[in-house]
Amino acid sequence: MTLIKQLAPQDEFVGYYILRELAVKQTNGTPPKDYFDIVLGDSSGQLTAKYWDVSATDKETFFPMSLVKIRGIAHTYREKLQVKITKIRPVNEADGIALTDFIRSAPIRPVDLVHTIKNAMNSIADPDIAGIVSFCVGKVEEKLMHYPAAKTHHHAYFAGLAYHMVRMLEIGDFLCKQRPFLNPDLLKAGIILHDIAKPEEMISQLGIVSDYSVQGKLIGHISMASNWITEAAIRTGLDLESEKVMALQHLVLSHHNLGEWGSPVQPQTAEAVALHHIDALDAKLQMVEDALDTTPETEEWTPFIRGLENKAVYRLKI
């Protein structure tokens, strides 16, 4: 089977793909005819495709985010590669194909990522802090198994959010050893809580964010997490004015560092300063790694990366 990122103009091919997007459209002729405007996907990338002469049955058979077997031909249209589909059918059980094979995903199994996060949570020595973290994780535990960390910015794939947390926890562990003045309980809690409300801020399926939720737009994940900590403190019987509640809310509220990046307050505790920079370090390096991974080895330069001052990254030959 041909991976999408290996297709070249004039290739004829057969394979299994996911219909990442599918819309019924009409040609400009008289009378206009229906056709499918499709975005095909697999684990290696995605590509626009057309399926002409759509029948009434077709329109009831094919849906976005479902798997199909297709026969097609690649060609160039307006300087971009495109696929003309000549045959298409839904995947059936006999094909033995799993949906998750066709999407980009963190390089570690979600179940292992969540296991690592829970281990970190359980290693928090202070029971009040552990209780708040546990309450908040409980709200999104199921979604942690598949949510991305962002729509496009970084870790934008299946279980990307949990992967981001796990790598940050590793860096946090190292820094607490290197600099004993940092409080490991607070830093772990901050890492786990900082993006904990993202699964409620975004609407996502299979690692692909389709939109932000109304809550996400009107409140934002930073204030949502702050509110969750208030709720957690009430539910676990903690004083809302206590230094612990305040320290955790401060970690979450300040982790974007500047007002123009969404933080209503700036980092003013040691752990809050650490959290912001661990977050930036992990996110930026993952952007670079992912961009290099998904750019053909023959290309010297990745595409422009918005989160890196919109610069491309050069693949050194050293």
Add this chain to the structure above:
Amino acid sequence: MTLIKQLAPQDEFVGYYILRELAVKQTNGTPPKDYFDIVLGDSSGQLTAKYWDVSATDKETFFPMSLVKIRGIAHTYREKLQVKITKIRPVNEADGIALTDFIRSAPIRPVDLVHTIKNAMNSIADPDIAGIVSFCVGKVEEKLMHYPAAKTHHHAYFAGLAYHMVRMLEIGDFLCKQRPFLNPDLLKAGIILHDIAKPEEMISQLGIVSDYSVQGKLIGHISMASNWITEAAIRTGLDLESEKVMALQHLVLSHHNLGEWGSPVQPQTAEAVALHHIDALDAKLQMVEDALDTTPETEEWTPFIRGLENKAVYRLKI
């Protein structure tokens, strides 16, 4: 009795004043002698003063924010007017002097301001919204009787916060009549809640803010109010995900309009857009009115006003 803003160089005078600031210092001589470095205040302004040759008794008699009767002489020192105190004693009951006569204050009695705010609160038709507002007002009701709206920016005097709310409620009423698409319940609630956590963000006595609280610096009044709404919803049994809770939190979170001004989200409902602009309009016009009021009539220009792009205001002769 001579008002501070009427003193001129060489004036000898007797009168009652408040000791807004008082510090014991030492002269640079050998041996060094103690003296009082004082900021005298009355309702018209404030002025630096020195009281030399301080005795041990004096140091146990005089304290900041207490009233005194003094005899003094005004003179110019380093281009500024200053007072040399020649006689000083604490005010006693026989003097019949009240502390609040000596501080800058809103032009309406605090009790009337709070009454107006409560009337507005009681006029909110939706019981869920009214319940949240009532819970939050309950947290700071006593402080509303005297807190300023800011440290220096605007309404920085006794009961300034309540005065700011009342004037905004008047503008809000007018706008709801002019533009019926605005929801009066939400706008009233937004006006009352938008700065409701300021009394916990700042530490203030007699309308003078001495500092921000730790909560104020690490969480900020905007996020504190958002957390209070969460708490109010739990206490009053409201669904935390309900549109009403979200709408109120959005009003509070977005009222500074931009991230760089402290709002983690931007106004995205009709009432949130209205709230931001009513807040700005009232604050800026009050800055102008207060600056003109406290500048001698003989001066064409007020001092520079930070909140007005650091411009002075010209007193037109039309």
Add this chain to the structure above:
Amino acid sequence: MTLIKQLAPQDEFVGYYILRELAVKQTNGTPPKDYFDIVLGDSSGQLTAKYWDVSATDKETFFPMSLVKIRGIAHTYREKLQVKITKIRPVNEADGIALTDFIRSAPIRPVDLVHTIKNAMNSIADPDIAGIVSFCVGKVEEKLMHYPAAKTHHHAYFAGLAYHMVRMLEIGDFLCKQRPFLNPDLLKAGIILHDIAKPEEMISQLGIVSDYSVQGKLIGHISMASNWITEAAIRTGLDLESEKVMALQHLVLSHHNLGEWGSPVQPQTAEAVALHHIDALDAKLQMVEDALDTTPETEEWTPFIRGLENKAVYRLKI
């Protein structure tokens, strides 16, 4: 008759519309054929349309901004709704159709808006100020009957400029009562004059701005109005250096508040501060109201609104 905002794919329909734009183009075939590339409009919105096989007569019959009766079919082209016109003829008198029924317009009759503005002008007590206002209004009186307040930003429809003035005058009246330190003559004059040169800055027909004038680009409406005040003072025999002329020019020059928004000076009189904030309040709230009005009731969110930090507005269900 079907309103444009009610059309759905596959609808066949007949109705009266305005040709907001019309261009003769050629197909890519051999030989190329002429066709009309059209933007149809009515009071509810606008839509792209094509009329194929254009005859020589057609090209002399149909012109932009004229009314037509058409038969057409709606379909989807490149993800957008489009109309294919099958029959078209000019409107004739027997149809009994008026051009102004087909354009977006202020909700109050232009004649009433201008009447209100003139009443405000006549209520200015100071004859010198009234004289300058009257001279400037005289320059654009006819255009006030139909000019929009901006190309797209806000009040971008028939008589939008006059509507903006009238609503601002209402707010100004309220504020002068609430805050007697404001001078009503100056505030009224400022409101009427602040955008008075817009009809010469923009080229507009039927409430639709097609471009900025050369004067508009090289001088700008703010400086044009300032020059007009100079002209008015000369014509009415006022001293050019008088405080009144200066106050009016300052109101106009400063009303955009900041240099980067086009104001060469910042507001430095009480009325100039008020004017800027009244302008902002009215413009922003009108953007919200208009966006909600022109978005189908079934949509939760309006389109992005450039003047509101490019945010969409959410239609609360409270």
Add this chain to the structure above:
Amino acid sequence: MTLIKQLAPQDEFVGYYILRELAVKQTNGTPPKDYFDIVLGDSSGQLTAKYWDVSATDKETFFPMSLVKIRGIAHTYREKLQVKITKIRPVNEADGIALTDFIRSAPIRPVDLVHTIKNAMNSIADPDIAGIVSFCVGKVEEKLMHYPAAKTHHHAYFAGLAYHMVRMLEIGDFLCKQRPFLNPDLLKAGIILHDIAKPEEMISQLGIVSDYSVQGKLIGHISMASNWITEAAIRTGLDLESEKVMALQHLVLSHHNLGEWGSPVQPQTAEAVALHHIDALDAKLQMVEDALDTTPETEEWTPFIRGLENKAVYRLKI
């Protein structure tokens, strides 16, 4: 006679100086005594000085901006050089001293500068343009003989404004020859008019700006000049809408290039682009030349120069 910039600690000296500033102050003793707080000036710089034990006669004898003969001693106070005056008397005719010898001044005689400007004005071929320029120059002709170009930014000395114009005219002449597509009439007019209202924007004596005028703050020199062009056009019978009037107003209005630098429109004609860059080139190079000239030759670095991104300039030894 000792020049101010040659004074060193412990120098005793006698000489003629100007009293750039003089204030009567009082010592902090009991009883306080009067003294003069003085800024001495000569053509080489300025220095703080004190004159103790001021008599009643002294207070009626000495005034700011008058010439005196003094005996004094230089010493260091708070890390700065200061003068203690031991003897002081007003200059009398017998001394044969001229005020203008004691102030910083353009290196060319004012009468010659104004002559050059008038020659340029008279060389404008287009009579309409020449008429407008002549009218505006007429408004400030006398002040051109001594006004500086700015308070501190550049050319901040006697006849600095005229000197700035003359040097710009030289650059303009060169550029018109190098690039014949530039219109010399417009460029000359733009150079003469661009800062023509500065003498009314600032209050200045002997090349020293003490403040901005009310007009200067509320209207600004850019809009004042634009209004003057309107006035000139009316007085000389030119059509206010003519391309010539518009071109001249555009030159003036756009010469600060950006809104945040005070220009309500940006340069959009060839000559306006040229004018802005000639203005910047001349102002910046003059700042450098003046800073190097007034910094002792033994210093490698000039003081920080605000107009050069607040950088100091290094005196190369090449």
Add this chain to the structure above:
Amino acid sequence: MTLIKQLAPQDEFVGYYILRELAVKQTNGTPPKDYFDIVLGDSSGQLTAKYWDVSATDKETFFPMSLVKIRGIAHTYREKLQVKITKIRPVNEADGIALTDFIRSAPIRPVDLVHTIKNAMNSIADPDIAGIVSFCVGKVEEKLMHYPAAKTHHHAYFAGLAYHMVRMLEIGDFLCKQRPFLNPDLLKAGIILHDIAKPEEMISQLGIVSDYSVQGKLIGHISMASNWITEAAIRTGLDLESEKVMALQHLVLSHHNLGEWGSPVQPQTAEAVALHHIDALDAKLQMVEDALDTTPETEEWTPFIRGLENKAVYRLKI
């Protein structure tokens, strides 16, 4: 022969042109057919063209940047003029056509420009400075004969870089005469060196930049030139810490003036301040001149010019 900027819809024409871009594409039909997507160029401008029904031979005959003779017809497609090519053949010797006649070019012959630059270089009195300049010019001497000064910003045509240098040298000469405190050796050297590494920063053919080099992106022309000066100093035996080497590197490093424009240090010598402003003046005026030259005389406005705050320039009728 018809110049590109004179073509109008429906024109049939024959002429010689350069194939500025040529791509083989496929139609969307079944089976897809090959066609050429072409950008035709001549000295007056450029235009999109299509050549349908491309044969196998055609694909081996026609290449980008080669000259062809074509027969074609102009028509409007999606509101833009386009050419349909009906006949095409390569130019042969008999046609007597030179490639350089078909590209935009500086108005002075490259050989003369380079001659002028070398004269300036040879007029540098200081042999150390002259040696460094000579070494650096030697690195790109051949490319100076044809490289543009930028991709699109300014002087973006054949020999544009050398033309930019020559015009700046003229301005520099004038300024050194007007202001003798400037060091002519340093200013000449700065002008010649400031963009000397551009030919290695960009990849260009016939005055058209196709991309930036890897060096160009990772090091940038400013730091490349600084490194070249280090190399030159080593090769010519100069002390790397000498004031001359430092002065030249400072000129190059600071000539973009601000960090956000690419300069790691800001101008801090007289000549560095001059260099930046001469560069800006020449670049901006050339943008204006070129925009006016390449806009049809009948157009009042040029297209928007990115380097001029994205403003268009108005062609005054004075």
Add this chain to the structure above:
Amino acid sequence: MTLIKQLAPQDEFVGYYILRELAVKQTNGTPPKDYFDIVLGDSSGQLTAKYWDVSATDKETFFPMSLVKIRGIAHTYREKLQVKITKIRPVNEADGIALTDFIRSAPIRPVDLVHTIKNAMNSIADPDIAGIVSFCVGKVEEKLMHYPAAKTHHHAYFAGLAYHMVRMLEIGDFLCKQRPFLNPDLLKAGIILHDIAKPEEMISQLGIVSDYSVQGKLIGHISMASNWITEAAIRTGLDLESEKVMALQHLVLSHHNLGEWGSPVQPQTAEAVALHHIDALDAKLQMVEDALDTTPETEEWTPFIRGLENKAVYRLKI
């Protein structure tokens, strides 16, 4: 002996201190008398001190940065603690006092820091890269034993630069293990080279920067290091255009990330992105640690820290 940070008003004390600053000044009396204006220092902090009635011998005995034994009394002057010195003598050998005990210093011995850096350098596998690093380190090896990393920003103490490098190398090691796509040779080289020219950019003694060098101001440490790499490549016979030279120069040039922070190019290789974020993480955390360390334990808040958005850091009690 009393540490400076333990002194309180009225304390009389005897001890050894360093004269961080010493200036001879004169009193304002008649005749003026000489006195020493001193900044005393020890490892815990610094304090202003005065020594009155300075003799001619004193002026030849005491110098900045020398050790003294003093007797003094602490008192408050203008709200700040100050010392009045009553007795002072130079330290002699018998006192057994070492200069380095009196300055702030990295917590690891310089010799060990430099040893670690050299180990890292020697572990670079690629001999070309190792050669360049070795050449550059060789230029400043001696100064690495004591130079700070910055004037005030971070690591502003004895051997602070080497300490910064060592901690960054530790983080780099960890990241290369966590993310094998990073090249350890390049990252080590980048860490060692990124600030390698700082000892030539700044003038420093005993960990205290007194000024920037002329090279430092005109070229800056970033471009200086880039030039050194060019020099190193020439001296070690490497091709100046090789990918290795380019990669190292890119690391150095881009490590401040943005133009406004001094980098002429932005990070565009994986290691350059990592370098910038490791640098930021180490610098910011060290600022926090140092601020907490040097703030009395009884203080909740550190002073404002410029490099942390000018925020203070709160000492959590968790």
